[in-house]
Amino acid sequence: MLESLRNKKILIVVAHPDDELLGLGASMNRLIAEFNIETRVVILGEGLTSRSENRDVDKWKKELEVHRQNIQSAQQAIGYNSVGIYDFPDNRFDTVPLLDIVKVIEKEKEQYGPEVIFTHHGGDVNIDHQYTFEAVITACRPMEHEDVSTIITFETPSGTEWRASVDPKHFIPNFFIEVSKDNLAAKIKGMESYEFEKRKFPHPRSPEALEIQAQRWGVAVGVNYAEAFNIVRQIEKK
Numbered sequence: 001m002l003e004s005l006r007n008k009k010i011l012i013v014v015a016h017p018d019d020e021l022l023g024l025g026a027s028m029n030r031l032i033a034e035f036n037i038e039t040r041v042v043i044l045g046e047g048l049t050s051r052s053e054n055r056d057v058d059k060w061k062k063e064l065e066v067h068r069q070n071i072q073s074a075q076q077a078i079g080y081n082s083v084g085i086y087d088f089p090d091n092r093f094d095t096v097p098l099l100d101i102v103k104v105i106e107k108e109k110e111q112y113g114p115e116v117i118f119t120h121h122g123g124d125v126n127i128d129h130q131y132t133f134e135a136v137i138t139a140c141r142p143m144e145h146e147d148v149s150t151i152i153t154f155e156t157p158s159g160t161e162w163r164a165s166v167d168p169k170h171f172i173p174n175f176f177i178e179v180s181k182d183n184l185a186a187k188i189k190g191m192e193s194y195e196f197e198k199r200k201f202p203h204p205r206s207p208e209a210l211e212i213q214a215q216r217w218g219v220a221v222g223v224n225y226a227e228a229f230n231i232v233r234q235i236e237k238k
Helices: 019-035 061-078 098-112 127-139 181-192 207-221
Strands: 009-014 038-045 082-088 116-120 150-154 175-178 226-234
Touching (some): 009 127, 019 175, 116 127
């Protein structure tokens, strides 16, 4: 499976700034260095305004500017090619018609021409992650001229593992990418670029927790470090 990604154009569609790192930062870093992939990240939401009782973009203007600068720093840490940044309301994707989000993804697909898309696990507790997943699936309906042949989901620490234990929508990975200490260091460096998102241990987004998570999946598959994914769709065309 990993070899099938070589030389591919890959689109990573996420809800918020930092999700691209939390989900597959180390794997992106490895794939870019070793598998010659071309990668574009699409960040749909602005990522901050839900921290106020009401959405007030003007109130968060300075912070949103810093947040966008942090995206560039994170991009440099990982080394991915390009990024598209949008401003859907943070943690309020359910107030936006799903079609509006689908249209953005369709536009990005048409302009970029990816063969593979990585996105959120559809069962995350975060509503924006859920809507992002649904929008990707809708935008990539397997019709005759659809070029996206592979859709892969990732977990997002502090969004995936907090699903209730009795809920049937848990993340169950079936694809793992081994990563190195250096790949993991790039992910952590990128994550630490996000001034409003980084946290101290034992929060799941802390550097220590991110390393533990990579070790956890590594142990599960017999390597030192790994990131975990779920293959939602893979179509082998003629």
